[in-house]
Each structure stands twice: as structure tokens, then as C-alpha cells.
Amino acid sequence: MADAVQRRRGAAILIIGDEILSGRTQDTNTAYIARWLGQLGISVREVRVVSDDREHIVSTVRYLSAAHDFVFSTGGIGPTHDDITADCMAAAFETGITYHPTVFAALAARYASLNIGTFNEARQRMARIPFGASLIGNAVSGAPGFQIGNVFVMAGIPAVMQAMLEDVKGRLPASAPLKSVTVSAFVGEGTIAKALMELQKKNADVPLGSYPFSRDGKFGTALVARGADPVRLQGIKADLEAIMRQAGVEPLPDPA
DSSP: OOOOOOOEEEEEEEEEOHHHHTTSSOOOHHHHHHHHHHHTTOOEEEEEEEOSOHHHHHHHHHHHHHHEEEEEEESOOSSSTTOOHHHHHHHHTTOOEEEOHHHHHHHHHHHHHHTOSOOOHHHHGGGEEETTOEEEOOTTTSOOEEEETTEEEEOSSHHHHHHHHHHHGGGSOOOSOOEEEEEEESOOHHHHHHHHHHHHHHTTTSOEEEEEEEETTEEEEEEEEEESOHHHHHHHHHHHHHHHHHTTOOOOOOOO
């Protein structure tokens, strides 16, 4: 595995596929996984998108696995020549890979019973699982994902990936869902930047974001705090409102 790095609590998302980088396919998995993890109280700390390149995938998996509690990978576990994710995961964890007998038999039976094509050599590749990995169920198309170490390897097709997450849920430590509060006003970021920085120093464990916007021909800033403690978030919201008022503007009403 990779050289030792300081592990950051939370999760990373790894999106694999040239089709994402070329713009041909829009990535919707990142947003879905991030929201899904937020409901379990797990923050996403990093997102990577990599090409179908063996060395790049292996090095990225090693780094993310060492740096985060969990890694969620999507893409590259289908039947075609560029579906190399399973082999790359085996290489990243320095283990072998072979046809999983249970998966092979289940897929063979599925193709035979549903008359959806021949279970040919290309489709048989979807039964290859790294040694030591546990399977992730797939109620949509049958071909499973797998977990190896702290990495959850799932399909890139959104509907299939979402089905796989249902099997993953029980393997993760759940805590209070992450919530957010937002305070917006027609004021420039530069006007409130110093006060926001001071508030962040006092609340180092609660991420505070500043996001400019344009509405009705006027520019403004939305300040966002995110965390699991609703009482504390309301206190920080009051502090954010105070920052706006100290800048001479009134916070905008919360959206309905």
C-alpha cells in the first residue's frame, strides 16, 4: 500500500472513466453518494475523477484508502476491455483476482433464465473478484460490486450504484445526519471575509462556506455552516446573521 499519510476522518469518492473526463457522460454519482453519506453523518472530504489508466487508478486508490476512513469507487466493473477497476483494486491491495464461483454461477443462471444474451467471455469478466473482497449485492442487474479493505467498489450506472449502496449501508457506522444552515445577504464576500475567518477559528470543527450569488441584478453572499449538532448550528447561524448586520445589511429571509 501507499506510504503512510495522515488519515482524515470521513470519506472520499473516486469516479473512474474516460467518459466522465471527456464530458460525454455527466457524473451524477458524486452528488448522490455525498447526500447519502450525509444522512449517515459521514462527511465527504475529497473527490477524484481518473481515467481508465491502470497506474493512475492504483496510485489513487492507495492514497485515498490511506487518507480517509472510507472510499467509494464507481465505474469500470463491466464486461468491456476498459473495465479494469477490479484488476486495479487487486493491484492496489497487493492481492490476486479470480472468478468468484458463486458469482459466476449466479450470473450464468441469470443469463440463461432471462434470455438476455449469452454468458460469454466478456460477461464472465464481471464475476472476477479480488481475493479477500466481500461482495456488494446488486438487485438491479445481478453483477455485484465488492468491498476490499475500506474501499467500496460499485458500478458507474447510477441506478445500479444506488442499489449497491443499500447493501453497503449496514457496513458503515451511522451517526446523526449532517445538517446545514444558510444565511444570505446582498453583500460582497470581501466585506465579511475577516469576520467569517474569525468565526471559523472559533468553530474549527464546523465547516463554514462562503458562496457568492447574483439575484435580481444584485450580488450577494450565502454563508453556510454544516454539522450534526442542530443546537450548535442554530448558534452559529445567529453568529452569521450578526456578521451580516455588522456589515450593514439585513439577512435575507430563509427560502420557503
